[in-house]
Amino acid sequence: MNxxxxxxxxxxxxxxxxxxxxxxxxxxxxxxxxxxxxxVHRLSLPGRAKAGGTTAATRPKQRPATSAPRAPNYAARVTTRTVTRPAGATVLKEEIEVDLVAEQDFSIRTDVVVPMSRRLELTQLTERTCKWPIGDPLKEEFHFCGNDSPEASPYCTFHARLAYQPSAERRRAR
Structure with a gap:
């Protein structure tokens, strides 16, 4: 065809x-x-807007950066939104329920004490030392915590709290 x-x-x-x-x-x-x-591509014809509006309307608004580090603490609520979706060559509009997540304020704990590391190498570890790795294993400064650990744990008390979290807390963090 010509x-x-x-x-x-x-x-x-x-x-x-x-x-x-x-x-x-x-x-x-x-x-x-x-x-x-x-x-159309060879003629460099201008593109057309996609059905459903602009992409700017669907992007979430960015929040301004905060000065203090914040851990996420979320509260969810349900709302209804109209969205478009393709179905073959047709674009359909439908209302769906969306779980909106809003961040809540919280207080930062300042009474946390991080133990000093004894900076042990792998060959220096024993059954009674903390085996929590610190740093990048490919770097020269990589080491293990090395503090005293209870008999039933490979980690000191501080690192055991990080490693072993109750399942209810893990579910809340998601």
């Missing part, structure tokens, strides 16, 4: 009217949807 000047003009007209590549191919006849897309 792209004659008349067919190219008709393609440009139909494209500017907002017809899809499949619809244009059907009206031109003797040409595939992919051929229409290729010709």
């Amino acid at each position: 792209w004659t000047d008349e067919r190219v003009e008709k393609l440009k007209k139909l494209w500017s009217e907002g017809l899809s590549a499949s619809q244009i191919a059907a009206q031109l006849g003797g040409v595939s949807r992919n051929a229409v897309i290729g010709k």
Whole structure:
């Protein structure tokens, strides 16, 4: 199939009217949807807005940065939103329920004491020393905590609290 000047003009007209590549191919006849897309690309015709509005409307607003580090503490509520989704060549609008998550304020604990590390190497560890790794294993400064650990644990009391969290706390953190 040759792209004659008349067919190219008709393609440009139909494209500017907002017809899809499949619809244009059907009206031109003797040409595939992919051929229409290729010709549109080669002609550098301007793109059309996607159905459902702009992408800026769907992006979440960015919050300003805070100066103090904050751990997430969330409260959820349910709301209804209208969304668009493709179903074949048709875009459908439907209302869905969305769980909105809002961050709540909390207080930062300042009474946490992190124990000093004894900076032991792997060969220096015993059954009674903390085996919590610190740093990057590929770097020279990598070491283990090395503080005293209870008999039933490979970690000191501080690192055991980090390693072994009750399942209820893990569920809340998600």
